[in-house]
Amino acid sequence: MPRPDKRQHLVDTAYACFKREGFHAIGIDRIISEADVARMTLYRNFPSKDDLILEVLDQRAERFDAQLDRLAEAPGPARIKLAAIFDWYEIWVKRKNFHGCIFAHAIAEYGDAENPVHQRAVAQKMHHQQMMAAILRTEVAENRADFLASALLMLIEGAVLMAHAGQGAAAMITARAAAMALLAAEGITP
Amino acid sequence: MPRPDKRQHLVDTAYACFKREGFHAIGIDRIISEADVARMTLYRNFPSKDDLILEVLDQRAERFDAQLDRLAEAPGPARIKLAAIFDWYEIWVKRKNFHGCIFAHAIAEYGDAENPVHQRAVAQKMHHQQMMAAILRTEVAENRADFLASALLMLIEGAVLMAHAGQGAAAMITARAAAMALLAAEGITP
DNA sequence: TTCAAAAGAGATAGATCAGTCTATCTCTTC
DNA sequence: GAAGAGATAGACTGATCTATCTCTTTTGAA
Structure with missing residues (x-):
């Protein structure tokens, strides 16, 4: 062994x-x-390099989920929990060895939907979205929660890309402000 | 020759x-x-494969800019112009041979900020953002226009990623709804 | 201390990579 | 039809790729 x-x-x-x-x-x-x-x-x-890639992605997804679960389980209203997620991202993109999201990169490099690497990366994104939807469902109807969770995920993904593209933490601060505006528009206030 | x-x-x-x-x-x-x-x-x-990549990116950027300029120059208020951009993206992600954004992929694969391929892709994103900011500056103050343009670009980038990740056109429809909500929150209505 | 399992080291296979070179072919233009 | 320019086919280089194999050394537990 x-x-x-x-x-x-x-x-x-x-x-x-x-x-x-x-x-x-x-x-x-x-x-x-x-x-x-x-x-x-x-x-x-x-067995192969691809299997190593899959294990790396699985472990990163597990680690990511654990950190996000911790934020989601903190007491407080949805708006505070979601703001904490953006804060967490802001700290992440500030890190010296930040090189973008490895899952987004996996989707880019393995664009074929049949590829296991692609599928694993997609699963992480979907889980992220579902987690935010669950937070939102405590305060708004399910269809609004799904819409907001999807929009918030897009803001995050776009901000991570732009942070990688040289905008740094400013991108995530902008994304958070936009997210808070979207929540306010749906009547979600602290 | x-x-x-x-x-x-x-x-x-x-x-x-x-x-x-x-x-x-x-x-x-x-x-x-x-x-x-x-x-x-x-x-x-x-001279090399990298130079071929650069030429491909340059031509795609030029083509993209021309198409977006055409949308921006159409008469009408900012909200209509921006909605047209999202509509244009929705058609794009529906295409059979849609494989995500080649500029985002370039940033992913050439993560080093010193790499010319990376820089060329970043330039395209920045230009896209500037173009939307210019549209918005006709209706709101410069700092609000910049904020909105940045947020809208993030929604687009995130939606393109999620469209590539299996959500298809639904992602772009969600992004457009979120964008319209953000514009409305800033007092930009048709 | 013994012994089997695991790790190390390195050769090797066979494919593919980017890029160079040459000899032949084709087309245009005079 | 001759000359010249560009395209073609394909051999070739040297590096690198993933993956396998073999042999030696180390490790850890009985």
């Missing part, structure tokens, strides 16, 4: 490589070199 | 390849094969 610490170290290193360089642009050689691990250690843990 | 029709055919074929498969995933061999053109025809027209 392969050692789980080596496997995890590979996943972490691969994540850093993929988000920095992209999935296609980085090779196995670079990943095992940066992880300081033998080639066969990778291939004993993962 | 190389024949301009061959060069243009290469650019068109490369565009189709890049948007379908991605920049790194497609090789020179595939491009010249699909263009049914000799290898040296490509390298006599473009």
Whole structure:
């Protein structure tokens, strides 16, 4: 049985490589070199590079969900919870090693809807949207909650892209203001 | 002097390849094969693959700007012009060979801000934002126009991503509704 | 201490990558 | 029809890609 610490170290290193360089642009050689691990250690843990990518995405999605769940479970009205999500994003895009959303990049690089990598990334986005819809459903009707959650997700995705495109945290601050305006227009106030 | 029709055919074929498969995933061999053109025809027209990518992006940006300028120059209030932009996007994402925004993909695959491909894609997004801000400046103060243009661009980018992620035209319809709500909140009505 | 499993190291396969080069072909223009 | 320019086909280079195989060394538990 392969050692789980080596496997995890590979996943972490691969994540850093993929988000920095992209999935296609980085090779196995670079990943095992940066992880300081033998080639066969990778291939004993993962059948292929694509399986490594899937594991990276799965772990990032799990981590992301946990952090967002924590924000959603905090007490307070929907508007405060959603504002906290935008604040969380603002801190994220400010980070030195911010390179955009790895799930959005996965959708870009694996555009085919039949590709498992594509599907995994799409699932993360849909889950994000569902989580925000659940928060909103406590205060507005289901169809309004779905609309707002979809719009808020678009603002976030667009802001992450523009943050990556050089606008930095200013993009997320703008997105938050727009989100709050949308919530206010639906009668959702603190 | 190389024949301009061959060069243009290469650019068109490369565009189709890049948007379908991605920049790194497609090789020179595939491009010249699909263009049914000799290898040296490509390298006599473009010093490198990256230069071909830049030419593709430049031509797409020019084409995009022309189409958007046409919408912006149509008579009518800002709200109508902006709604027309969302309508135009809705038609686009419905197209059979829609594969997301090639500029967003370029930013994803060439994440380094120093990379010319990255810079070219960012320039297109900034120009798009400036164009919408110009439309809005006829009806609201400059700082509000800039805020709205930025928010609208985020809605569009997010909607294009979600359309690519399986939501199709519904994403753009949602984005348009959100955009109209934002405009209404700023006092911009037809 | 022993021993089996795992990791390391590196050669290797076979494909593909971007890019160069040459020899041949085709078309236009004089 | 000759000359010249551009296109074509394809061999070729050297690097890189994913993945496999083998052999040696290390590790950890009985």
